[in-house]
Amino acid sequence: MLGVSPEAACPQQVLTLDEDAALVVVTDGVVEGPGLTLETGLEHAGTVAARAFVTD
Incomplete structure (x- = not known):
């Protein structure tokens, strides 16, 4: 990641998109x-x- 401190917390999350959706x-x-x-x-x-x- 650019511009993020090594000490910063970076939580993860699962995201499910509908079949016809786009992120x-x-x-x-x-x-x-x-x-x-x-x-x-x-x-x-x-x-x-x-x-x-x-x-x-």
Whole structure:
């Protein structure tokens, strides 16, 4: 893990997704930037991720 202290607790958790679900993981560098609010960045990331799962 980048930027995490070796002394930091890193608990694990099991997560079960529905068959048609997707887990999208992004970093702050993807959703934040100059002139871009966190809310807008998250919305944009969600829109882009949703397009990847559209089936025609």
